[in-house]
Amino acid sequence: MALISSTCSRILLVMLAVVVLSETTPAHGDNYLLYFEAQGIAGYSSQQDKPIYYSMNPDAEMQKPGVGFDYLHRFSGESGDWGSLGIQGRLALSVFEDDTTKVEPQAYNAWFKVKTPLSDIWIGHNRPALGLGSYFDSHPLILRTLPIQGFSYDRDWGIGSSRDFSWGNLQLSATTGTGMPVYFKGNYLLAGRVAYGVINEDNYTLGLSAGYGRTLDTMGYKLRDPDPRDMRLVGGDFALLRDNLEHRFDIFAGKWLGADTVAAMYRLGYLFGPEQRMKVELQPTYWSSNGENWLMSACFSAMVTSDLTARVMYEYNHNDDDHRAVAQLYYYLPI
Secondary structure, X not given: OEEEOHHHHHHHHHHHHHHHHHHOOHHHOOOEEEEEEEEEEEEEEOOOOEEEOOOOOOOOOOOOOEEEEEEEEEEEEOOEEEEEEEEEEEEEEEEOOOXXXXXXXXXXXXXXXXXXXXXXXXXXXEOOOOOHHHOOOOOOXXXXXXXXXXXXXXXXXXXXXXXXXXXXXXXXXXXXXXXXOEXXXXXXXXXXXXXXXXXXXXXXXEEEEEEEEEEEEEEOOEEEEEEXXXXXXXXXXXXXXXXXXXXXXXXXXXXXXXXXXXXXXEEEEEEEOHHHOEEEEEEEEEEEOOOEEEEEEEEEEEEOOOOEEEEEEEEEEOOOOEEEEEEEEEEEEEO
16 A cells, blocks of 8 residues: 555645745745756657657656756754755656656655764655765756666655765665655665765765665656565765766666666766866666666766756667657756
8 A cells, every 4th residue: 555645745745845935035045045946858769759758768757847946954053053954846747658748746855854963864755875876966967877777766765874984974774665656565675885985075985885675666656566576786886076077887786676686887977168067978877687788878968057957868778779869958046
């Protein structure tokens, strides 16, 4: 039985929007950040021989046309910051292969974080402590990480902990193993990651992750299989930012949704132009899980203004023999 169905998620999103609007008064100006977010997606698939309006799949939560908000509130006392609230919601348009459409409210980020002497503890909808996705925010990007590709979850409902050390970082999480919706069907996901180097301070990080549980096969808010499957993954990730080059690597091995699995991706980025406002990225992705497949992706992005970014992606899917070109306009305006 679904604890939070897509209908309940819509109700939750409305409640979160009310919280945002109640906080956005001048008196709170030093304690919050609020952004208006909008994106347009359009492309072409050679396999379908028709236009598409998504980067991956119309059932997936990303990327497709939509509008929404991103809100962060900081709570402070006499001794400094003690907590924060993050809410990110949107209305997304799905255009399916039969040309039917659906507008779906989505609660993407929805977490409350408290600082304690031992660690930062969060509860809500946030990143599981697995691999590159545990710290790399890819929600506006059309190149896909392994969790967005379907290995683990980009966001999941539950609780987690994170602590920075002089040498790196330690993260733990206990989540539902469902992704966007929440179900209680005997499913759960326990995960942990230990890293040497903090990317925001050292410009590099090398991480080892492990996850264990019984997880559900979901895509967006769609439950594709009602039975939880065994999940036992170990992984390694690496990120290095140096001058105008970015390297990101992620690999998982073990069992995912009951199948023996190996999945890996490498992303190379090169920044150039005035103030390095343009970027070219290349990304091969490979996996073996109920069959083998690989993708080859390339993306060009340019910051047109401080609020508007344009991206163009080419991707080749080996199994589907699909050549796909996708363009995105992403607007992110502080309010």
